[in-house]
Amino acid sequence: MDKLFLLRVLASAVYNLAYSGAWGALLAGWWLAYKAPWELRLIRLLRGLAVALVCALAAQSWLLTASLSGESGFAAVCGLMRQAVFETQPGHVWAAQFLLVVVIAATLFVLRGLTKRSSSLLVIAFALLAAFRAASGHAASYGNLTVQEAGQWVHLLSMAVWSGGVLVSGLLVMNEAVTLEVQEYGLKLSKGATIALAGVILSGIYNAYLGLGGSVAPLTRSQWGGTLIVKLILVLTALALGGWNRSRLRRGAWDEESEKGFIRSLRMEAVVMILILIASAWLANSPPAGEM
Amino acid sequence: MIGASRAWAHARPKVMVPAADSTVESPKKISMTFSEGLVAQFSSLKLLDGKGTAVGHEKSKANPSDAKVLTLDVPGPLPAGPYTVHWVAAAVDGHRMEGEYKFTVR
Numbered sequence: 519m520d521k522l523f524l525l526r527v528l529a530s531a532v533y534n535l536a537y538s539g540a541w542g543a544l545l546a547g548w549w550l551a552y553k554a555p556w557e558l559r560l561i562r563l564l565r566g567l568a569v570a571l572v573c574a575l576a577a578q579s580w581l582l583t584a585s586l587s588g589e590s591g592f593a594a595v596c597g598l599m600r601q602a603v604f605e606t607q608p609g610h611v612w613a614a615q616f617l618l619v620v621v622i623a624a625t626l627f628v629l630r631g632l633t634k635r636s637s638s639l640l641v642i643a644f645a646l647l648a649a650f651r652a653a654s655g656h657a658a659s660y661g662n663l664t665v666q667e668a669g670q671w672v673h674l675l676s677m678a679v680w681s682g683g684v685l686v687s688g689l690l691v692m693n694e695a696v697t698l699e700v701q702e703y704g705l706k707l708s709k710g711a712t713i714a715l716a717g718v719i720l721s722g723i724y725n726a727y728l729g730l731g732g733s734v735a736p737l738t739r740s741q742w743g744g745t746l747i748v749k750l751i752l753v754l755t756a757l758a759l760g761g762w763n764r765s766r767l768r769r770g771a772w773d774e775e776s777e778k779g780f781i782r783s784l785r786m787e788a789v790v791m792i793l794i795l796i797a798s799a800w801l802a803n804s805p806p807a808g809e810m
Numbered sequence: 811m812i813g814a815s816r817a818w819a820h821a822r823p824k825v826m827v828p829a830a831d832s833t834v835e836s837p838k839k840i841s842m843t844f845s846e847g848l849v850a851q852f853s854s855l856k857l858l859d860g861k862g863t864a865v866g867h868e869k870s871k872a873n874p875s876d877a878k879v880l881t882l883d884v885p886g887p888l889p890a891g892p893y894t895v896h897w898v899a900a901a902v903d904g905h906r907m908e909g910e911y912k913f914t915v916r
Contacts, residue, residue, distance in 0.1 A: 586852040586900045588908070606849045608904045654904065805905070 522584055523803060529577040530799035535685075536570035537651075537674075538795060540644055542682030543567065546691050547632040549706040550698075556691075557631035563690065564632070564640070568623035575616045579603055582612055611654040618647050648674040669724045676717025677798070681791040683710050684760070688788030692781045700777050704767045704784075711760055718753075742804045749797040752790055759787040821846040821853075821878075821899035821907060830911040836888040837915075839881055840870075844899050847877035852900035855882040860892045877902075888915045 543560045550556045583602035584595045603609040622643050629636050652670035653662065687707050691698070726746060730737065737743035763783045766776055825843040828834045840855055850872030857865040866885035873879035880897070893915060898908040 582904050585904050585906055586849055588852075588898065588906055601851060605851050607847075607902050608849060 522581065522590060525577070526581050526585070526803045527796075527799050529574050529581055530802050531796045532570055533574040533578070534795040534799050535792065536567040536574065537644070537647070538678040538682035538791070539567045539685055540564055540571075540640075540682065541675075541678040542684070542686030543632075544637050544640055544644070545679065545683045545707075545710055546686045547637055548634075549703055549710075550691070552631075552633055552637070557633065559690075560632045561626060561629055563686070565623070565626045568619065568626050571619045572616075572623055575612070575619055579609075579612055579616070582608060608654060611650055615647060615650040615654065618643065618650065622647070644678075645675060648678070666728060669721050669728075672717050673721035673725055676714045676721060677794075680711050680714035680718055681795060683707055683714070684756070684784065684791050685788050688781075688784040692784060695777065695781060700780065701767060701772045704763065704780055707784075708760070708764045708767055712764070715757070715760075722753075742801065745797055745800045745804060749794060749801065752794045752797060756787050756790045756794065759783050759790065763787070821848055821901035823897065823899075823909070823911070824878075826895070826911055828913040830913065833914040833916050835916065837884055839883055840895055841879065841881045842895070842897055843876075844878045844880070844901075846899075846901045846903070848872065848880065849900040849902060850877070850880075852898070852906065853880055854898045855880050856896040857882060857884065858894040858896060859889075862894070865893070890915050 543563045547556065547560045550560075579599060579602075580595055583599045584590060586602050586606065586608070587595065587598050589595050589598065603613055622640070625640075625643075649667075649671050651674055652667045684707070687703070691703070692700075730743065730746075737747060763780055766780055766783075769776070821844040823842055824845050825841075827839075827841040828837050840857060842855060853870075853872070855870035859865050865888065866883075868883045868885060870880050870882040873881065880899075882895075891914065892912060894910050894912050896908070896910045898906065900906045
C-alpha cells in the first residue's frame with residue numbers, strides 16, 4: 519500500500535481523535551458543571567489535544583503538498599510547500615485551520631481552568647474549525663459554501679460530539695466514578711449522544727449518497743465502499759452498546775452492578791469510537807466509490 | 811439535496827479537444843475540461859509525439875474564467891502521426907490524478 523496514503527490516514531486519524539476528544543472535554547465540563555478538580559483536568563486534556571491538532575495539521579501541510587505535486591521525496595516536497603500553502607485554494611484553507619488551531623492552543627495555555635464562558639468561546643472556535651475542515655475535503659470539489667460542505671460540516675460536528683462525549687466519559691471521567699453521580703452523568707451523556715446521533719445519521723446518509731454517486735453498487739466493488747461498510751458495522755455496534763446503556767440508565771433500580779455494567783459498556787463503546795474515527799480518516803483519504 | 815447525482819470526485823477528464831482516439835487536422839490548441847475545479851499551479855498538459863518526445867516548450871494554462879479547463883498552445887502545424895496528451899489534474903479537494911489520451915494528426 520502507498521506509504522503516503524498511510525501517512526495521510528495516520529495524520530487524519532490523529533486529527534479526528536484529537537478533535538473529537540476536544541468536543542468530549544467541552545461536553546464533560548458542562549455535564550460536570552465545571553466543578554473542581556474537573557475544570558483543571560479538562561483544560562489540561564484540551565491543551566494536550568490542541569497540541570495534537572497542531573502537530574497533525576503541520577504534518578498535513580507536507581502531505582497536502584506531496585499529494586498536489588506528486589512528489590514523494592522529503593526535500594522535494596519541502597521545496598514546494600510555500601507554493602502549495604500560499605498560492606493554492608487547498609493551501610489557504612489549510613492555513614486558516616492551522617492559524618485557528620494555534621490561536622486555540624495558545625488560548626488554552628493562558629486559561630487557568632475550564633469555565634462556562636471559556637467553554638462557550640471554545641465551542642464557537644471548534645465549530646469554525648469544522649467549517650474549515652469541511653472546505654478542505656471531498657466536499658470542496660463542489661465549490662465554496664455549498665450544501666455539500668454544509669452537510670459535511672454537520673457530519674463532522676455531530677460525529678465529534680457523539681464520539682468525543684463517549685471517549686472522554688468512558689476513558690477519563692469514569693476513572694473517577696466513585697466521586698460522581700454516575701447515573702445522573704450517564705443520563706446527560708445519553709441525551710447529548712442521542713441528539714448528536716440524529717445529525718450523524720442524517721448527514722452520514724447524505725454523504726454516503728454523494729460518495730457512492732447515487733448508487734449502492736460501488737459499495738461492494740471499491741475500497742471506499744468496503745471501508746464505508748466497515749464504518750457502518752462499527753457505528754451499529756456503538757449504537758447497540760449505547761442503546762443498551764440508555765435502557766440500563768432509564769431502568770428504575772440503580773445499584774453497584776448497574777454502575778459497573780454501565781461503565782464497562784461505555785468503555786467498550788469508546789474503543790469502538792476510536793475505530794470509527796480511524797475508518798473515517800481512511801474514507802476521507804480514499805477516492806470516493808462513485809467515481810471509480 | 812437528494813436530487814444531486816454527482817459523486818464526490820477527484821478531477822477527471824470530461825471533454826478533450828481534440829477528442830480521444832480521433833483523427834484530426836493539426837490543432838492550434840489542446841484543451842481539456844475536468845469534472846472538478848483544478849489547482850492550476852499543480853495541474854498541467856503535455857503533448858508528446860509518436861516517439862514520446864515532448865512537442866514544444868509551451869506550458870499549459872488555466873482558464874481564468876473556468877477553473878475546470880486547461881489549455882496548451884500547439885507550436886506550428888504538427889506533422890502527421892500519432893500524439894499523446896499527458897495530463898495532470900490536482901483537484902481542490904487536495905488529490906491529484908494523472909493520465910493520458912491519444913489522437914492522430916492526418
